[in-house]
Amino acid sequence: MRRLALRIVCPALVLAWNGAWVAAGPTPAPTPGGVTVRFELNDAQVKDQVLPGVQVRIAAVAGGAEVAVGVTGADGRFSAVVPPGTYRISYALPGYVPYSSGATEIRDDGQLVTVSLSRLLEATGKAAQQVRVILNWGSRKDQVKDADSHLACVCQDADGHVYYRHKVHEGAGHRVELDVDDIDWGGPETVTLTDPPPGAYLYWVQDYSGPPAVLGSADVVVRVVIGDQEAGEFRIFKGVTQRAWRPFRAIEIAADGRATVARFTDDEIAEGADLVLPAALYTPETTQSGPSDAGSGSSWTGLWAFAFPLGILVLLWILSRLVRYRR
Numbered sequence: 001m002r003r004l005a006l007r008i009v010c011p012a013l014v015l016a017w018n019g020a021w022v023a024a025g026p027t028p029a030p031t032p033g034g035v036t037v038r039f040e041l042n043d044a045q046v047k048d049q050v051l052p053g054v055q056v057r058i059a060a061v062a063g064g065a066e067v068a069v070g071v072t073g074a075d076g077r078f079s080a081v082v083p084p085g086t087y088r089i090s091y092a093l094p095g096y097v098p099y100s101s102g103a104t105e106i107r108d109d110g111q112l113v114t115v116s117l118s119r120l121l122e123a124t125g126k127a128a129q130q131v132r133v134i135l136n137w138g139s140r141k142d143q144v145k146d147a148d149s150h151l152a153c154v155c156q157d158a159d160g161h162v163y164y165r166h167k168v169h170e171g172a173g174h175r176v177e178l179d180v181d182d183i184d185w186g187g188p189e190t191v192t193l194t195d196p197p198p199g200a201y202l203y204w205v206q207d208y209s210g211p212p213a214v215l216g217s218a219d220v221v222v223r224v225v226i227g228d229q230e231a232g233e234f235r236i237f238k239g240v241t242q243r244a245w246r247p248f249r250a251i252e253i254a255a256d257g258r259a260t261v262a263r264f265t266d267d268e269i270a271e272g273a274d275l276v277l278p279a280a281l282y283t284p285e286t287t288q289s290g291p292s293d294a295g296s297g298s299s300w301t302g303l304w305a306f307a308f309p310l311g312i313l314v315l316l317w318i319l320s321r322l323v324r325y326r327r
């Protein structure tokens with residue numbers, strides 16, 4: 001009995017320790033004055049291809065004065081020390097679509113901001129109409145590890161849902177491809193639509209990893225590039241615990257082929273329309289980890305990870321007392 005109890009108690013203690021550690025998360029270092037922010041620039045469509053030579057310019061959102069300027073090194077990285085705050089940051093590299101971020105929040109010492117740039121169409125040698133949706137997210141170990149890009153093609157083909165398990169959809173004269181699937185922080189995950197037929201294309205971000213990390217604290221940024229122009233930048237709202245998020249209502253392709261991003265209105269966002277997927281999009285993957293099971297929050301998961309092994313310990317103690325009493 002005692003040996004059996006030890007076999008159960010030891011793993012239970014390990015579980016309890018892990019649960020407590022995961023629930024607590026790492027403690028950020030104190031940041032008097034400036035904090036170090038690191039940037040990693042990579043290619044939106046070629047996995048693990050870092051980009052040297054990218055000019056990074058950091059300016060205060062309020063007032064607009066530049067606080068730091070630099071260029072990424074051979075490792076695609078650039079570091080700066082700036083006071084915590086919200087900044088407008090621009091990234092430029094010949095051959096790539098220039099990107100100016102509206103409001104990047106810098107708060108932690110050592111924060112890593114991963115940014116993926118999209119190559120100019122002329123640099124790729126492709127003349128086709130292209131729309132790209134680029135997903136980046138944070139790199140802290142207590143942030144969502146694996147986020148996924150999902151896009152539903154307008155053509156209603158059975159294989160029109162493009163995501164990590166089904167990366168390429170080819171219909172009549174058009175193609176939708178998830179170029180890159182990233183499973184361990186930062187991104188990118190990029191979906192490219194080539195010569196898309198008219199209609200509304202739904203896109204959403206799915207949190208594959210699950211609690212205790214949640215999308216709302218994962219620094220999720222989704223950008224849409226139409227042709228060679230940045231057409232929209234969308235940052236997730238803090239506090240979102242649902243596991244699916246739609247940054248915009250749809251990418252709309254008009255009859256003449258012109259592409260635009262249809263945004264949610266403030267009222268729609270207030271009603272949570274950005275956190276609900278149309279029923280037609282539910283699949284085993286989305287129902288398993290989609291919005292229907294969302295909202296329980298990370299704190300409960302952390303609590304259960306802690307309380308469950310403790311409950312086993314108490315039960316074992318009661319059993320051992322009962323056995324002794326009967327002897």
Ligand SMILES: [Ca+2]
Pocket residue numbers: 146147148149164181182183189208
């Ligand atoms: Ca992924």
